[in-house]
Amino acid sequence: MHKDTPTILVVNDDGITAPGIKVLIEEMKKLGRVVVVAPDSPQSGMGHAITIGKPIRLDRVDLYPGVEMYKCSGTPVDCVKLAVNRVFKGEHPDLCVSGINHGLNHSVNVLYSGTMSAAVEGAIEGIPSIGFSLDDFSEDANFEPARPYVKSIAQQVLNNGLPTSTLLNVNFPNTQELQGVKICRQAGARWIEEFDHRIDPRGREYFWLTGQFKLEDRGEDTDSYALSNGFVSIVPTQFDMTDHRFIPEINSWSFDSEE
Amino acid sequence: MHKDTPTILVVNDDGITAPGIKVLIEEMKKLGRVVVVAPDSPQSGMGHAITIGKPIRLDRVDLYPGVEMYKCSGTPVDCVKLAVNRVFKGEHPDLCVSGINHGLNHSVNVLYSGTMSAAVEGAIEGIPSIGFSLDDFSEDANFEPARPYVKSIAQQVLNNGLPTSTLLNVNFPNTQELQGVKICRQAGARWIEEFDHRIDPRGREYFWLTGQFKLEDRGEDTDSYALSNGFVSIVPTQFDMTDHRFIPEINSWSFDSEE
Numbered sequence: 001m002h003k004d005t006p007t008i009l010v011v012n013d014d015g016i017t018a019p020g021i022k023v024l025i026e027e028m029k030k031l032g033r034v035v036v037v038a039p040d041s042p043q044s045g046m047g048h049a050i051t052i053g054k055p056i057r058l059d060r061v062d063l064y065p066g067v068e069m070y071k072c073s074g075t076p077v078d079c080v081k082l083a084v085n086r087v088f089k090g091e092h093p094d095l096c097v098s099g100i101n102h103g104l105n106h107s108v109n110v111l112y113s114g115t116m117s118a119a120v121e122g123a124i125e126g127i128p129s130i131g132f133s134l135d136d137f138s139e140d141a142n143f144e145p146a147r148p149y150v151k152s153i154a155q156q157v158l159n160n161g162l163p164t165s166t167l168l169n170v171n172f173p174n175t176q177e178l179q180g181v182k183i184c185r186q187a188g189a190r191w192i193e194e195f196d197h198r199i200d201p202r203g204r205e206y207f208w209l210t211g212q213f214k215l216e217d218r219g220e221d222t223d224s225y226a227l228s229n230g231f232v233s234i235v236p237t238q239f240d241m242t243d244h245r246f247i248p249e250i251n252s253w254s255f256d257s258e259e
Numbered sequence: 260m261h262k263d264t265p266t267i268l269v270v271n272d273d274g275i276t277a278p279g280i281k282v283l284i285e286e287m288k289k290l291g292r293v294v295v296v297a298p299d300s301p302q303s304g305m306g307h308a309i310t311i312g313k314p315i316r317l318d319r320v321d322l323y324p325g326v327e328m329y330k331c332s333g334t335p336v337d338c339v340k341l342a343v344n345r346v347f348k349g350e351h352p353d354l355c356v357s358g359i360n361h362g363l364n365h366s367v368n369v370l371y372s373g374t375m376s377a378a379v380e381g382a383i384e385g386i387p388s389i390g391f392s393l394d395d396f397s398e399d400a401n402f403e404p405a406r407p408y409v410k411s412i413a414q415q416v417l418n419n420g421l422p423t424s425t426l427l428n429v430n431f432p433n434t435q436e437l438q439g440v441k442i443c444r445q446a447g448a449r450w451i452e453e454f455d456h457r458i459d460p461r462g463r464e465y466f467w468l469t470g471q472f473k474l475e476d477r478g479e480d481t482d483s484y485a486l487s488n489g490f491v492s493i494v495p496t497q498f499d500m501t502d503h504r505f506i507p508e509i510n511s512w513s514f515d516s517e518e
Contacts, residue, residue: 042312044311044312045308045309045310045311045312046306046308047305047306047307047308047309047336047376048306048307048308048370048371048376049304049305049306049307049308049334049371050304050306050371050468051304051468052303052304052468053301053303053304055457055465055466055467056454056465056466056467056468057463057464057465057466058464058466074468075308077306077371078468081450081452081454081468082452082454082466084452085452085453085454086454086456086466108383108498110500111307111376111379111383111498111500112307112308112309112336117306117307117370120370124367124370124449125449126449149514152514152515153514156512156513156514160512162505163502163505165447165502166502166505168509169500180514181514183506183509183510185499185501185503185506186499186500186501188424188499190383190384191340193340193341193343193344194344195315195340195341195344195345197345198314204316205316205317206314206315206316207314207315207316207317207341207345208314208315209309209310209311209315209333209337209340232514234509235500235501236501236502236505236506236509237500237501237502238500238501238502238505239367239370239500240444240445240447241369241370241428241445241494241496241497241498241500242444242445242494242495242496242497243422243424243425243495243496243497244444246421246422246425246495246497247442247444247495250427250442250493250495251442253415253419254415255408255411255412255415255439255440255491256411
């Protein structure tokens with residue numbers, strides 16, 4: 001599936017100086033040649049956003065010895081697009097890894113996550129891709145228990161490949177005692193927003209987005225269930241959003257434009 | 260499925276002053292009470308981004324008589340969240356419509372599109388939701404041929420409802436002679452980026468994202484095929500991104516963390 005020394009693209013959404021991407025770079029250096037293209041500032045919650053209304057900067061930086069690194073003013077998805085087009089110039093990397101995110105991207109969070117959207121974009125580009133996330137938002141999050149799994153999962157993808165249009169969403173619970181790996185489906189859930197309502201010094205109101213995660217799916221085959229039981233969750237992920245099951249029913253609807 | 264006078268939330272990603280949302284508001288006024296929460300500036304390509312690093316403004320505006328309208332400084336998804344939490348305050352609208360977008364959101368564009376992400380967010384919130392898009396980026400796009408279909412499709416959703424977690428992605432080709440409606444699946448495709456490379460007045464390089472749409476799927480059941488043959492495409496859409504078909508195979512992989 002890969003050459004003797006695979007080329008690995010590393011991206012994230014927390015920004016190029018985040019502790020999580022440093023751990024990911026260190027683990028990937030054990031497996032191949034590492035090229036990093038990551039945002040120059042935090043881009044959490046950017047989903048699959050791309051930058052179309054303004055120009056994008058891409059600049060070489062040297063943070064870690066022996067690693068080719070670029071910081072990018074755009075979104076995580078921009079980083080992957082620029083990596084493929086401007087850094088690799090058509091030579092496709094053997095693997096695209098995104099993260100390690102500070103905070104979980106299980107369940108419906110796959111949609112909001114810049115980390116996962118970068119991995120999705122990697123898969124759209126035809127690169128075997130993995131997003132990694134840890135259940136700890138803090139700057140001093142402990143990524144040590146995740147390290148051997150990050151390396152092992154990336155090695156498995158290099159060895160076995162992935163089907164076209166399939167990527168992996170890997171999440172780690174925040175525990176020293178990981179129970180192993182569980183292959184899961186995305187749990188059904190949503191956020192219940194509250195919006196912190198405040199008044200600015202000029203008397204005008206503004207809002208901060210806050211919210212509570214509401215799990216609506218107790219299935220034992222879900223990523224939420226695996227994580228709450230101390231397992232590393234892996235959700236094989238794809239990006240055909242068609243609801244194939246509803247096609248027969250909606251075909252019976254009548255759309256009379258002359259109503 | 261709905262009360263005598265349904266309440267309809269209208270959102271978009273081109274901004275509250277775009278011609279496309281005006282058409283959508285006019286058609287929805289024929290069906291019920293309309294409440295608009297839309298971005299105060301263009302938000303194309305924002306995907307499922309949410310605003311978490313800065314505060315959001317939400318202000319009442321009066322653009323069209325008899326319509327309750329709010330402009331929002333956030334993303335299209337923020338608009339839906341603020342509508343549900345701050346405008347409707349728990350009373351759920353009967354329908355959420357997004358658009359009409361200036362530009363197609365068929366195929367893989369569902370991922371990049373703020374229009375479609377707002378509709379997806381509506382569906383996550385449990386509201387029957389539809390995204391509408393027209394194959395014309397220009398300010399003076401001709402929405403007239405689409406009007407009767409927009410009303411008819413919205414009416415059908417009000418009459419029949421939609422399954423939980425299902426929404427509709429509706430696209431219109433740019434033609435006076437629409438051939439009718441086709442129920443489709445999302446076509447397989449991707450963008451091949453070029454990045455327009457320029458030098459700023461200080462001698463530093465920057466990039467503009469450009470690209471060519473590359474259709475990789477000639478299936479006659481796809482939205483791309485329907486649109487290129489003059490049909491209105493409707494893709495029933497869902498947001499479980501699990502690749503269920505790959506679960507059996509990846510279950511045979513070995514993730515040895517002690518490698």
